[in-house]
Amino acid sequence: MFACLFTHPLDLAKVRLQTAKTPGDGLVSLAFKIVKNEGILAAYAGLSASMLRQATYSTARFGVYEQLKEFISSKSQGTPSTIELLGASMVAGAVGGLVGNPADVVNIRMQNDNSLPKAERRNYKHAIDGVYRISRTEGITALFRGLSPNLVRGVLMTASQVVSYDVAKHLLVDNLGMDPKTKTTHFSASLIAGLVATTVCSPADVLKTRIMNSSSTGDSAFAVLKTALSTEGPGFMFRGWTPAFIRLGPHTILTFIALEELRRLRLGM
Incomplete structure (x- = not known):
């Protein structure tokens, strides 16, 4: 949540770009358009949903990952291997994706609301x-719209982010x-983790965003993927x-610095 306070405007710009039917605006030009047309406060549209x-989502995935990592360490009496860390991160990512799905649906809708026609x-x-x-109005099941790609994204994000951070940190310490x-x-380790996570998660993130932003209950992940590929080409996945x-890099850095401080202070970690 601490990291989110700084990166929310960038997350909003990312959602707007992902839901656009045709490419055109870049990050800077879109940011200027949002502030010019909607006001400076529009950069923080949907902040409450983003914080929720x-x-x-983040509390669940980081918490489960740390607990599983401690469990593996106690069983093996040593540092967990990369394969073991990947397994723990995949479980943690799936749990986070499930727990955070309702807030994610609201978050995407609130961030994209001002770009829709008033009606x-x-x-x-x-x-x-x-x-x-x-x-x-839509039923409880609507809060779990896009769950499949969100679970995939949660697994990919946690595996690529927390594991690459742990691996990068060990490499920096042992080799440099x-x-x-x-x-x-x-x-340094969190910057590497942000780069890896962004690249790995981009396709699932775009697909998840489009499904959650839709009001149609018939839009399956496969249907959205097929339509986007036929009309926009494979480039839409990135x-x-x-x-x-730009958003995930600073977000990852701030998140892991905050986590390391919690470890240092022995607060919950």
Whole structure:
């Protein structure tokens, strides 16, 4: 949630780019358009939903991963292997994707709302209002729209982000002699993790965003993928990669620096 406060405007720009039917605007030009046409506060549209998403999705995946990593370490009496870390991260990512799906649906809709015609806007007051109105008007199942690609993305994100961070950190310490407790090491390892995670997760992230933004209950992941491939080509899977990395890079750095501080202070870690 701490990281989200700084990166939310970039996340909003990423969602707008991913839901656009035709490519055109870049990150900078889109950001200027949002502020010019909708006001500077529009850069933080849907912040409550984004914070709720982090409080559910990120808390679950990081918490489960750390617990599984500790369990594996206690069983093997040593540092877990990369394969073991991947297995733990995949389980943690799936749990996070499931727990955070309702907040993710509201988050994407609130971020994309101002780009819709006025007659089509949902106008959720805040995240809880969004969850309530979706449940009431579309049914509880609507809160789990896009669950399949979200689970895939959760698995890919957690596996590529936390495992690449742990592996990069060990490589930096063992091969370059960096101090495992310094901010420089944490920054370098988390920057590598952000780059890996953005590239691995982009296709599932774009697909998830489009399904969740849709109001049609008949839009399966395969149907959305097939339509997008036929009308836009395979390049659509990496739509918004640059703003995704610009957002995920700082987000990953801030997240892991915060986690390392929690470890240092022995607060929950």
